[in-house]
Amino acid sequence: PPRRPTPAVSISAPSPTGSLAMANRLAARGKPTVLYQCPSHFWIHVSSLSAAVFCIAYAVFHYWNSVVHPPEGLAWYVPHLFAVICLTMVSAGFWFLYSTAFIVRRITAIPKTAVPASYLRAGPGNTMTPARQALLAALQESPVALECEMSMLVPFLPTKKVIAAPSEVWLPFRFQAMPLASAAPAEAATPQGGGGVMSMITRPFKAFGRGVNGAFLGLRRGLLREGFAPIKVKGTRYKVDITSGNLFDKGRAVDALLPYRP
Template identity: 30%
Template sequence: MTTPISSCRGCTRPIFILHNSLRSSIRITRVPSWLQPTSARTCSRSFATTGLRFASPKQKPTIPLKPTVLSPAKSVPSPILSFAQKLADKSSPTILYEAAPQGVFLFSSYTAGLFFIGAAAINIVVNVYNLPEGLHWIVSIGFGMVGLLLAACGTRFALMPAGMIRSIKVLPARPVKALNPAAKTATPENLPVRLEIEARRTVPFPGVPLRRIQADPNDVVMKAPLYNRKAPPSDYEKMLMKKQDEVRRKQEREYEMNHLMTAPFRHGKQVFSMLFKNFRRGLTGEGFAPIMINGVKYKLDITSAYVLEEGRALDRIVKIDK
């Protein structure tokens, strides 16, 4: 239906407007959004942020919460293990202490022990049981006391290598399922720490196999820590020591090449000094630290041995009774 309207001042012809009541049935061409006025813009798509923009202030928007999915690595808490349990968690034994080869010390100890015990036996047989005629009987008592003293010294030297620790290791822990089938993760309560200790037997015979001892770290007690904290040298001191070492080696090399005739005597002196040093260690026990394992006293060689982390690892695992 058309209805005439009055013409405007600038136009002489009447304008007709087509009025249709069935506006919804007619296809209307969509006008671009940038041509529409701001108040007449509509959203053709619906997003969560768009709903928040046009929501009434009284109505609170509902934001869908995404379910948090934890990864398997983060969902299972990692066990809190001590230093000893971290070493026991490895697949291979960890060496905490290992003594250097002690062939010279063993040779000197057994040789000195055999010499003193043989001298004691000869002295008692010759001067006690076969006392020459014309001597007072009190002389035999004196020779007997000397023989006992020689035998005691020989026993001392022969038993000095007894109880020497060869190595100390941390054994790998057994599977947790073998200890507790219901446990699924390793915890400090069910992860055992065992030490394997190799020591010489008390029998004073060379070639005897070592004794293997498995002990709990709480049953191993040392009298003093192995780690001896020293002030680290400065860069200047390191450079100075390096130069002094180079100069000393150069001088020794020059002296060795210029005095070849006396070289055998110098080498013999070095061998004799080494034997005397080991002989002194066998007599005085120099260079050994006492250690108690399951209530039994053993010895650690601290003069020449390999220790993990300069001894700090063993100090952290075993007990130290100062």
């Protein structure tokens, strides 16, 4: 008989029952579980901040020397043209600056017993806004809460932490379908004790090549904003690195826990 074609494997959205089962599984661990952690963005910060500083410094210099204090004998329209150029350069500088802002650094599942009591009930002096009422209702329905850490606009400052229920984190993608889930951890080029003398000689050069390649890739990503996907936490839009990083259970846990809303 003719051989039947193998059906394509599709990753569907988790059902409410599956989401609750995963939440119960994570809560049974009795300790916080890091579901996602982004990689180092050092070179992305270097490229984006360097470009932002250059654009803003260029705009300030030419605004002061060509618009506020134009040289003698300069045509009347030249300062106006430089004003447009300076405005464009400032806009480009802030665009580069925002490249490294509001990136999700870590998503941690916390058992509800470990969540601060102020998030689970309305204590004295707490204002019961509609957003807080929605958070309390969502946390009462889930045995775990999510602690999301996001980078701020100014680099090297402490991350912003937001406590949210799983239903308040929206994913327009599935982590299992991203390159992050299929990326294998970096391994040594050859096992210890094997490969011969030539392998030992070339090993430092290969490591140097990987480092240079990672640096250039980070510089390009900082300028072009490559490799990021949107994510919403309590209605606020952030971005998450989908190229590399650490995923708990290869992304199956976070995909089962969070609602998929394309």
